[in-house]
Structures are given as C-alpha cells and as structure tokens.
Amino acid sequence: MIEITPPATLAALWDEVRLQERPPLPLVRHAQVVAWLRRLQQTAPELFHIEEVGRSVEERAIHHVRVGTGARHVLLWSQMHGDEPTATTALFEVFEYLRRYRQEPRVAQLLSVLTVHAVPLLNPDGAERFQRINAQGIDINRDALMLQTPEGRTLKALRDRLQPSLGFNLHNQDWRTAVGKTGKPASISLLAPAFDEARSDNPGRVLAKKVCAVIRDALEPLMPGQLGRYNDAFEPRAFGDNMGRWGTPSVLIETGPWPGRETEGPLLRLNFVALVSALESLANGHAEQARLERYDTIPLNDSKGLLHLIVKGAHVFGEAGPAFVADVGVAVSPAVRKQEGTAQAGMAGVIAELGDLRVFGAFETVDAQGLTVVPLPARDVKEGDHVPLPPRRECELGVGQLAKLMLLRPVEPAGTWRVERIIRFDR
Template identity: 65%
Template sequence: MEKHLKRLREKSPDLFQLEVVGQSVEGRALYHLSLGTGPRHVLLWSQMHGDEPTATTALLDFLEYLRTHRQEPWVARILSELTLHSVPMLNPDGAERYQRRNAQGIDINRDALALQTPEARTLKALRDRLKPFIGFNLHNQSWRYGVGSTGRPASISLLAAAFDEPRSDNPGRVLAKKVCAVIRDALEPIAPGQVGRYDDSFEVRAFGDNMTRWGTPSVLIETGPWPSRAPDAPLIQLNFVALATALDALASGRAEKAEVARYESIPENDTSGIVYLMLKGVGLFGADGKPFTADVGISATRAVRDQGQGPALALVGKVDELGDLRVLGALETVDGSGLFAVPLSATAKEGDTLQLAQPRQHTVQTGQPAELMLLKPLEKPSTYRIERIIRFER
C-alpha cells in the first residue's frame, strides 16, 4: 500500500498530495493522500480494523481511476467541486497480523473519545484540521449477515451514523441518509437483494457516531459475503461503484435531491441470517448410531494460513448450525436428500466406496471443522459411495 501511494504521487505530483500524519504503535506510517481543488472537503478512511481490507483495495483502485480518467467530465467535476482526503489504512499493525485490533489490543473504532491509541488520535486530529462536510467509514462485516429475512447475503450494508441515543436527524445526518440512498440505487442492479442497512444504534465510543456529532456526518459502508469461492473481485467492484456514485452525486448536487425514504426502506441486517453452505435435509448419525435427518449449516471466515507458498488469505469453515434451519439463507445450498454427511477421512476421494461398521463414530457436531463427506448408501449393508467432499481450511 505504501508503495502504491508513493507511485500515485510520483506519477501525478500535480494531482496528489501525500503526507505522513502519524505513526502506528509499532512505528508504521499513517498516510493521508489528498486530491482535488474543491471548497468542500471529504474524508474517507479504511481498515481501522486490520482484518477488513476490501475497501482499502477499492479505494486505491478508485484513486488510480481518478488519476487516469481525470479528463472525463464526471471525474473533472469531482476534482473541481470536492477535495478528497483518504487514509487508506488506519491500522497497519493490525493489517500486518490480519487482526481486528491494533498492536495495543484496542479496537480503534471504540477509541473515539478516550483516544488511547495513536491511530485514533491521528484520525481525530485530521478531522479537526480538515473539518470535512462528510466522511466515509469503510469496513468489512460478518459473513453471517443477511438482508432482513430474505435469506440473501448482505454483500454491502449502509448506515448513516447516529449522533445521539434517540437517533435524531439534523441536516448532516439527512445528507448521509441521502448519500446512502444514492448508493443503494446504484448497487441494487449489480447485486439485487444484497444491500442491507446496518444497525443504527448509537455507540458512544465509535468514530462514525462521533464524527457525525463533531460535524462530519458519516456514511458507513460495510462489505459482507458474496456467493462464490472467489469473492474479492466482485466485492471490490461494489465498493468502487459505491464510492464513485456517492462522490459524483455530492459533486453534482444529485445527492441533496435523493429521497431519504430510499435509505430508510433498506432492510436491516439479520446478524445471523445466512450460512456459507447449507446441507439441506441430509442424513446424519446420532451418538447412539441411529440415523436422523437434519440441515447442516457451515459458516466461513477469512483468515491467514500458510498454504505452502507463504501466508495467504484462506477460507476457514466450521459446522455452525444443526437442525431445522429453514429460517436461514445460504450462499450455497446442497440438496442432501438420500445422502449422509460424516466427517472426512484422511484418504477419502470422490467416487470411493467405504464401509461404516460403527456409525456412532461418524457423528457431525457443531463447532467441528467443515471437513465432511456426502455419502450415498449402496445396496450392500453399511456400504456407501463418496458423492462429494467438502473441505475448508482449519
């Protein structure tokens, strides 16, 4: 990221200003990149949680797009009407470890008042210096989040952050709601049914809430799950479109004309509304060895694992739900009718046949790694064929 920011500055020194505005606990530079000549200032900050990198990539892509397409009318309008300020990675120590908190073990997004972390002090000082008229707080959210009761994944969730317990409105928060409405209308054709609204309960310690209270109404963009084993590219694209649309709407005045109702009618996040993989109506063996039928819900998270070529992001899965899961959605659903799910054996391959002489030794339980076999019973008693292997990283 540091090299990328410096390359942007070197390629277009007339467009970008780059400064180090602070240092992390471990001495890593906190960068502030600015561009544009407009009278209204916008602050965008990303990765205050070190394990939430999607928007950082999208933000860097967007900055590069502005550089290479600065003659396009809508880009030129943004650069003439607004001055953009970005902190693409507020928590580099956490990013280095791929963890939420900083090197002190503190959640920076709960440090807006105590200011115990150098990263929080840097962000607060930058806001106080710039006094931006709006801010964009960029995050990743849990892959269990669904859009209301639809069973659809909340690939992007939006929030106009509250500034008090009653969740009152003032002109700034109304503007943030209108910006969210504009983003919703841009994203829904790309990700139909996958835009949710984040919980707007007031969190007295959080930066988005306090930014709004300090006079910088904040738009929260939370990136969630995408229904594929390669989710990064489409999620980055959604963030790119969200940022481009919002900033264009602010520069053109279109945001002020948006309908607040389009924001307020976004379905709220269901915080445990989906699983990554659902095995629907699959056969299982109980501790007594007797078979029964249930749904199996597998959740997945991103984590750093060494897969033989150095550290890389991997998909870690576990059995999270078991029973009647009809109220949950899933990124992928497998019809388990006529099949049995059992833990994966070390040498198993799809198409192999095997015998389960002691079914009670092959139970599936919540909390165990998502390493399973789906078996089809054959005519010979206790004999099965492996139809599918399900394997995630541990």
C-alpha cells in the same frame, strides 16, 4: 448541472482502472499500500499529496492522501479493522480513475468542488496479522472516546484538523449477513450513524442519509436485492457515531458476501461504483436532491441469516445420543493461513448451525436425504470411493467444527458406504 455517471458506465470503467497487480484481498498489508502510494507519487505528483500523519503501535506509518482543490472536504478511512481490506484496494482504484480521467467534465468538477482526503490503511498492525483489533488488542472503532490507541488518536487528530463536511467509514462485514428475511446476501450494507441516543436528525445526518440513497440507486441495478441497512442504534464508543457529534456526519459502507466462485472482483467493482457515485453526487449537488425515503426503505440486515451451504436432511451423529436427521449449515469467510512460512489467502468454513435450518438462506443447498454426513478422515478419500463407516467417535459433528465433511450412501455389501460428496473449505 452535470449528471451522475450511470452505474453501468462506472462498472465498465472499473475494468479499465482496476489494479491489475494486486494481492488477494486478505493479504492487503502495509508494504503493499506503501507501494501503491509510491506509485501515486510517481505517476501524478501534481495531483496527489501524501503525508504521514501517525504511527501504529508497532511503528508502521499511517498515511493521508489528499486529492482535489475544492472548498468542500470529505474524509474516507479504510481498514481500521485489519481483516477488512476490500475498500483499501477500492480506494486506490478510485485514485486511478481520478488520475486517468481528470480532464473529463465529471471528474474535473469533482476535483474542483471537493478536496478528498483518505486514510487507506488505519490499522496496519492488524492487517499484518489479518485480525480485527490492533497490536494492543483494542478495537479501534470502539476507541473514539478513550483514544487509547495511536491509530484512533491519529484519525481523531486528522478529523479535527480537516473539519470535513462528511466522512466515509469503510468496512467488511460478516459473510453470514443477509438482507432481512430474503435469504439473499447483503453484499453491501449502508448506515448513516446516529450522533445521539435519540437518533436525532440534523442537516449533517440528513445529508449522510441522502448520500446513502445515492449509493443505493447506483448499486441496485448491479446487485438487485443485495443491499441492506444496519440498525442505527447509537454506539457511544464508535468513531462513526462520534464523528457526527464532533461535526462530521458519516456514511458507513460495509462489504459483505458475494455468491459465486469469484468474489473479489465483483465486490471491488461495487465499492468503486459506490464511492465514485457518492463523490460525484456531493460535487454536482445531486446528493442534496436525493429522496430520504430511498434510505429509509432499505431493508434491515439479518446479521446471522445467511449460510454458505446447507446439507439438508442428512443423518447426523451428534456429540451424544443416537444418530438423528438434521440440516448442517456451513458458514464460510475469507481467511489467511501460514503455509511453509508464507501467508496464503483462502476461505475458511465451519459448521455454524445444526438442526432445522429452514429459516436460513444459503448460496447452495444439498439434498442429503438418505445420506449420512461425517467428518472427512485424515487419509486420502475421493468422491466415488467405497469406505466403511468410521467408528462412532469419528462420526461426531458439532457447531464450531471445521467444515471438512463427506456425505455417505449405504451400498452393497452391507457395511459399505459410497462417498457421494466431499465438502471442505480449509484451503
């Protein structure tokens, strides 16, 4: 039996196969995916079969990629939420790995045992707008029963035609998701969705759990303590849950927050390692041998347990009443904004929590004892400037407010304040 490629080896291989020319992840849109598909056809037409399987509400093509010749079929779909693009790019990096290393024993075995099917971009209209829902305003992942969306109908029809033995439902999750009460970010979360209210097991769901266990073993050396699991309560409208009812158990992979200034590369690397490890394990039989307890003991997520930054113990002016001492919690997430007619990728930050925030984890905690935190004024201000305290109405902070803040320290002469730090995540 051929062994699974070690995680460190796959992580290094990602550096060789990663897409060198790619837009920032929030800007992965239909035109970019079409260009990547065209390159697959040009570089390896004998390896990849590409077909149009449907059209979105706004008539953008939805594509299906097939690679491999094996009797065991698996189906992966990404970006059914238009603002969740990480796995879309990762899929094309997996394709590049399969193309470049197809003669290597592990890859040759994978391609001969499996037929891998992928829908890299299920919701192109949502991707164009960087929004979760489709152009109708419907969450495709809650349309498995009604099938009111053309995108949902396309996925259902493809599943019914292929009858895959396993599906991979690829998403991004809220950047506030923490691993239990550890305060650590859930950089990757997994789930083998239930197919009934009783959360029963059958051979298919057991296989999905074992594949999750394989992914856990592959990723934990690369991100210790940063892997979580979702609650498996049955969601009767969701595709993953209904796939199991229709005969295709699924593995949910959710990409979450990553600490540090550079986030896209590390998250793409994790997706690449997870997907290649899972596919290899299905091809070589290691998935069936995985231990179920490795799935069952993955810590459950805390969906709102993480903040990007906590300003601790500052003087705060609320929307009413006198100033008080409180912590200010800032949540940050990838964003797209229009600037001079073009879309720009960035990070958006808002005040998400206010008060005693000792139960939250954060990437950074700022000791603000003796400081006052107020909104950043419209005029140019830089750290080290001496400024007057703004009028009361311009000092107010509230949940939901953009995180454009400055921390002030009183200095001489009286009524003067020094700008100790500027915090902003709007660019």
